[in-house]
Amino acid sequence: MPRARYVFPPGFLWGTATAAHQVEGQNTNNTWYAWEQEGRILHGHQAGRACDWWGGRWREDFDRAAETGQNAHRLSVEWSRIQPTPDRWDEDALEHYRQMARGLQTRGLKPVVTLHHFTDPLWLAEMGGWENPDAVTHFVAFVGKVVEALKPYVEIWCTINEPNVYTALGYVEGIFPPGKQDLPTALAVAEHLAQGHAAAYEAIHRLQPQAQVGIVVYYRPMRPARPWFPPDVLLAWMEHRWFNHYFALAAAFGRKMTPWGTRRDRKLGPALDFFGLNYYTSDRVAFRRQPPAYTERRFPPDAPLSENQDIAHVPQGLFQGIRWARRLGVPILVTENGVEDGADTLRPRYLSEHIHQIWRALNFNWPVLGYLHWTLVDNFEWDRGWTRRFGLWALDRETQSRTQRGSAALYAAICQANALDTDTVAQYAPDALPALLPGVPLGGMIK
Numbered sequence: 001m002p003r004a005r006y007v008f009p010p011g012f013l014w015g016t017a018t019a020a021h022q023v024e025g026q027n028t029n030n031t032w033y034a035w036e037q038e039g040r041i042l043h044g045h046q047a048g049r050a051c052d053w054w055g056g057r058w059r060e061d062f063d064r065a066a067e068t069g070q071n072a073h074r075l076s077v078e079w080s081r082i083q084p085t086p087d088r089w090d091e092d093a094l095e096h097y098r099q100m101a102r103g104l105q106t107r108g109l110k111p112v113v114t115l116h117h118f119t120d121p122l123w124l125a126e127m128g129g130w131e132n133p134d135a136v137t138h139f140v141a142f143v144g145k146v147v148e149a150l151k152p153y154v155e156i157w158c159t160i161n162e163p164n165v166y167t168a169l170g171y172v173e174g175i176f177p178p179g180k181q182d183l184p185t186a187l188a189v190a191e192h193l194a195q196g197h198a199a200a201y202e203a204i205h206r207l208q209p210q211a212q213v214g215i216v217v218y219y220r221p222m223r224p225a226r227p228w229f230p231p232d233v234l235l236a237w238m239e240h241r242w243f244n245h246y247f248a249l250a251a252a253f254g255r256k257m258t259p260w261g262t263r264r265d266r267k268l269g270p271a272l273d274f275f276g277l278n279y280y281t282s283d284r285v286a287f288r289r290q291p292p293a294y295t296e297r298r299f300p301p302d303a304p305l306s307e308n309q310d311i312a313h314v315p316q317g318l319f320q321g322i323r324w325a326r327r328l329g330v331p332i333l334v335t336e337n338g339v340e341d342g343a344d345t346l347r348p349r350y351l352s353e354h355i356h357q358i359w360r361a362l363n364f365n366w367p368v369l370g371y372l373h374w375t376l377v378d379n380f381e382w383d384r385g386w387t388r389r390f391g392l393w394a395l396d397r398e399t400q401s402r403t404q405r406g407s408a409a410l411y412a413a414i415c416q417a418n419a420l421d422t423d424t425v426a427q428y429a430p431d432a433l434p435a436l437l438p439g440v441p442l443g444g445m446i447k
């Protein structure tokens with residue numbers, strides 16, 4: 001049988017990523033809790049107890065991660081727990097996160113901590129949330145408190161997760177809180193988030209000079225659906241620019257995007273030690289005659305689709321994302337990548353082929369620090385509630401029991417070997433072999 005072994009550099013980070021509201025449970029003081037109470041989630045779902053990490057089940061899940069060869073984990077801290085009102089810090093909540101960070105460290109998992117992952121405290125929302133420029137000052141105070149508490153254990157910080165998604169879904173599409181569809185407000189929110197990142201970057205470095213601080217962007221390649229049709233080309237270019245570039249250029253170069261180009265803005269940066277790249281899928285953009293959007297996104301034809309058709313399997317998009325991000329001039333951490341797939345039919349192939357694309361990128365000497373799979377255990381998937389299953393482990397929410405999916409064993413083999421081996425792939429994801437061994441006749445190996 002033909003064989004290949006794709007080896008990763010020593011010290012490469014292998015892990016999973018999670019976010020507080022999606023796993024902790026019992027979060028009742030933030031914007032997503034309020035959104036759930038209003039019945040805004042698919043099927044009326046609520047996060048509820050989630051994966052019960054606030055009840056202590058983070059311990060068993062961190063054990064799972066460590067026992068399966070992972071050496072890093074990205075989690076987020078919940079602002080509304082740590083600062084339940086503008087004038088109060090909850091020391092017990094901070095102690096809880098200290099224990100979790102220490103728990104990662106003692107298990108050999110390098111903690112990567114996100115300071116803002118979609119949720120805002122209700123008191124901040126009452127002040128207008130990130131529409132209000134004061135949000136920046138409040139965020140920096142919160143960041144300082146967290147860094148003081150966790151700096152003995154944490155050196156890698158992600159300031160804000162996917163500010164592009166937060167802005168687009170909350171202020172343009174209106175499916176995330178606060179449910180607005182208002183472009184000028186979206187632009188103001190984006191600018192304040194970019195300022196929040198830069199101010200947090202400075203604050204973290206003041207407290208911990210050796211810290212590695214990054215922002216996390218949801219990168220989505222957008223190509224014209226009809227490359228010969230100028231309206232598609234123009235729309236794809238515009239969407240790529242606003243969605244992918246805005247926060248990257250702000251943080252890396254201190255440049256603010258305008259409709260005509262970019263201009264220097266010292267409040268935005270440079271403020272970047274690494275770039276957090278989240279990649280799931282790719283789009284084709286097409287012009288359509290219907291107002292108000294005039295634009296339509298489609299998946300590339302022939303790409304296999306995930307269970308609920310949310311994600312098209314386009315692994316080369318991750319390679320493109322790394323190629324694009326390297327121009328920011330800092331190392332890249334793949335902070336999320338994964339697929340909703342309760343039956344675990346596509347995930348083994350998805351995992352293998354995306355990791356292979358990272359290996360390809362490393363061969364160009366593009367600086368990729370690690371790969372964090374989304375996610376460890378099925379968790380609460382925002383507006384889609386519990387209908388999307390991203391975990392390496394399946395969760396039974398009633399009993400809180402976890403069941404290992406086949407992909408967990410595949411990922412364990414990769415992490416433990418620090419390599420992607422086609423023998424392992426043949427065992428768990430034979431349908432990925434043609435992509436990993438291009439041009440090699442595979443005979444009866446693939447059914």
Ligand code: IFM
Pocket residue numbers: 019022162278336374381390
């Ligand atoms: O679950 C989310 C996460 O919170 C942010 N990035 C995308 C994931 C999957 O949709």
